[in-house]
Amino acid sequence: MKLAPISRNAPAQILDGLTTAVISLDANLRVVSINSTAETVFGVSRRYAIGELVSQAILQLQPHTSRLQEAMRAGTGFVERELQLRKAGDEPITVDCTVTPLTLGRGVGLLIEILPLDRHMRISRDELLLAQQEASRELIRNLAHEIKNPLGGIRGAAQLLERDFPDSEHREYTRVIIREVDRLQNLVNRLLGPNRVPQKAPVNVHEVLEHVRQLVEAEAPEGVRFLRDYDPSIPDLIGDREQLIQAVLNIVRNAFQAVDGDGCIALRSRTRRQYTIGGTRHRLVAQIDIEDDGPGIPPSMIDKIFYPMVTMRPEGTGLGLPISQYLVHTHGGLIECKSRPGSTVFSIFLPLDKRAGAMA
Template sequence: MVALDEGLRVSMINSAAEGLFEVSRRMALGVPLAEAVPHFAPHELRLKRSLDGSTGFIERETKLSRAGGNSVTVDLTVTPFVVGKRPGLLMEMLPVERHLRISRDELLQSQFGASRELIRGLAHEIKNPLGGIRGAAQLLEREFPDSQHREYTRVIIREADRLQNLVNRMLGPNRAPLKALLNIHEVLEHVRRLVQAEASPEVAVLRDYDPSIPEISVDREQIIQAVLNVLRNALQAVGTQGTITLRTRTRRQLTISGVRHKLAVQIDIEDSGPGVPPDMAEKIFYPMVTTRADGTGLGLPLSQYLVHSHGGIIEYRSRPGCTVFSIYLPIEVS
């Protein structure tokens, strides 16, 4: 992290940034950014516009380099702030190893596409035999109406219906989103009340909303389902005691799946649970993948599908004691 004052001079630099750019805090403080951290010299004009217009931005996989030094690739978030009456910028940089993995959006897109093809193939192979099994059980029930045989046929019909419902949930909704303008906080409050009713008294569901977020065009029921699935996962992660935080922020100039959006809403669902196991990190959005004995592994894939259908994406970061799932949804600016 690097903070800049109204003259684009370094007012704060943390140890991680010192190590990343091989600079000294003592030598950088009070010095113009382009001199203190030469990697940012080509970006000085963009930062000046951001400061003058009080508009932040996010750049994915930004390559920063300096003459005679190594280049670094980072996800860069620039946020304006005001202290007293003096404006400034806060720059947050997350290093990205370009040569070790494809971009996060492309990775999630490939996971999503593979999952959908797998689900469709499975559904086709399962649904027709299920219908035949259920029909045969109904015929047997009519043929042998006595209570002893009815008990067996009822079990067959009930289990066939359960599997049919499971397949339908895997496929997700079979309609396009019916979008309408709404306040995203009304949706979040509805979901929060549902989950709070299910939660232990020792689980706190906190709110940190940005009231300036404009109305967003989404399918209310589909977004409720997407958020509810993620929030219930957070509730299961904390168990009977812990904290869950719902947070909203706006993001400017955000690129999602290769499309740049002037404005987007970021919905964070943060929990204090044990975190995502390392062996699950790369496949958490795959269907039928779960860490719970009674789980179906369909909640996150379905949420990702619903958010994708709105032009958005779900990402996450996790460590023991803090897991954050972030839902990004474009805001249509007229």
């Protein structure tokens, strides 16, 4: 087989294909080149960055300018592990940073390699969350089946007693037994989650969000406000409309209860490219954010909210969020949560590629 010749642009294409951010600087610490990953990580375009001082082009590196100047003067590199880079107003990012002296033509410069660790840390966290969810569901499934069998026997015995003692006094007691058994049966069924096979077809995520918004808005007092910020370019995904509505509805109702009759609930949609969910990398993912300005979730609870029967409300069942996580997981997605006082954000990530729609 004859191989095609490598083009002159191959080095730039190779750099753009790396998952490491690569930046080269000249002797004056001006940006000479920047690859696609660096553009994404730092939110800057190469057209703007090239030719600018690195401290101006990439604000996250501004506090480290003196260290870069020293490396240039001494002609020696350095490595920083788990370095926190931040820009005003943005979340900090954790990276491994390697700086190496570089020869640029007849001059000298620096090569900066930055490996974002947040993605790897998030993948590990997602995989652990999914494993915990699966183990929890398996335990609940086994317990639920063990509980359902004696409940059926109790209900049957109560019906026989009702038949043998039809007088009103005994009938009142048997009715209580049957009602309580039915209530427990219903709780067990909810613990088991949806038992029907998903009916997957093209679904518009904004139609799902609007349907849920209208449902909750109809029961909300005037003090609750809904904000919408949708990305109209998001294509349809392959999914079960009713299950997705249920997943979103559980989260929006939680937000509604968190604001307690006076607050704001924001619904946002965005696309994420080359995004990893539970170890699987997807070309395109829809991100749906549901944010409320309530008091927030205590740090001690944030890692437990997706477990069944965990709730912060006396009247809550603790089943809404686990069911939402399960329904989203059957679509190849995942739900994450970040919370602080005044801002709780549940983010639903749903793959938009065809292989996700084929999942059971």
